[in-house]
Amino acid sequence: NVTKAFGDLEIIKGITVTIEKGEFVSLLGPSGCGKTTLLRMIAGLESTTSGSIFIGERDSTGLPPEQRDIAMVFQSYALFPHLTVLENVLFPLRMRKLSARDKQVERARAALELVQLLHLADRRPRELSGGQQQRVAIARAVVSE
Numbered sequence: 001n002v003t004k005a006f007g008d009l010e011i012i013k014g015i016t017v018t019i020e021k022g023e024f025v026s027l028l029g030p031s032g033c034g035k036t037t038l039l040r041m042i043a044g045l046e047s048t049t050s051g052s053i054f055i056g057e058r059d060s061t062g063l064p065p066e067q068r069d070i071a072m073v074f075q076s077y078a079l080f081p082h083l084t085v086l087e088n089v090l091f092p093l094r095m096r097k098l099s100a101r102d103k104q105v106e107r108a109r110a111a112l113e114l115v116q117l118l119h120l121a122d123r124r125p126r127e128l129s130g131g132q133q134q135r136v137a138i139a140r141a142v143v144s145e
Contacts, residue, residue, distance in 0.1 A: 001014050001015075001016055001050070001051040001052070002014070002015050002016070002038075002041060002048050002050070002051035002052070002053060003015075003048065003049045003050045003051050004034070004037055004038075004041060004046065004048060004049050005049045010049075011034040011037050012034045012037060012038055012041070012049075014051070015038065017038075021056075027039070036075070039072060040072075041053060042055075042068075042070060043065055043068065043070045043072045044060065044063055044064055044065035044067075044068045044070070045065055045072075048061060055068060055069070055070070066095075066096075069144070071092065071140070071141035071142065071144055072141065073134070073137045073138055073140075073141045074137070077125075077133050077134055077136070077137040078137070079125040079133055079136055079137060079140075080125070081124065081125055081126060082124075083124070083125075084121065084122050084123065084124060085112065085117060085120050085121050085122070085123050085124075085125070085128070085136050086105070086108055086109070086112065086121040086122065088125065088136055088140055089108040089111055089112055089136065089139045089140045089143050090104055090105065090108045090143075091140065092140060092143060092144050093107060093108065093143060093144065096144065107143055107145075108139075108143055109121070110143075111139040111140070111142055111143040112136075112139050114139065114142065115135040115136070115138055115139045116135070117132060117135055117136060117139065120132065
């Protein structure tokens with residue numbers, strides 16, 4: 001029963017969604033209907049006006065993004081231009097200090113293999129097409145499992 005308002009403008013109006021573990025869900029709707037706002041609230045990047053967000057059995061409504069164990073691919077991809085493709089995918093593992101360095105690299109390489117970009121691991125984002133940049137962002141989102 002999540003609601004989000006910006007002043008008098010109610011963008012999300014009491015929505016309830018249940019997504020099972022391992023399920024893939026698409027949000028479809030016209031521009032400005034609240035798709036991105038809803039995703040930002042789930043990720044903890046935007047607060048709710050009312051209602052609660054549960055991740056598993058845990059009420060995550062007041063938790064900061066880094067404690068939610070959620071990954072999000074932004075529309076602009078938000079890749080770091082000074083890092084290689086591999087370093088961009090490694091970034092969330094380093095921030096969360098998940099496993100030893102060699103395990104991190106192994107997981108990042110597996111994520112790049114999943115999106116068929118392992119052969120571009122040493123390139124910088126500016127050297128990739130838009131579609132390849134999007135796939136790097138997807139690899140970065142899934143690498144944390």
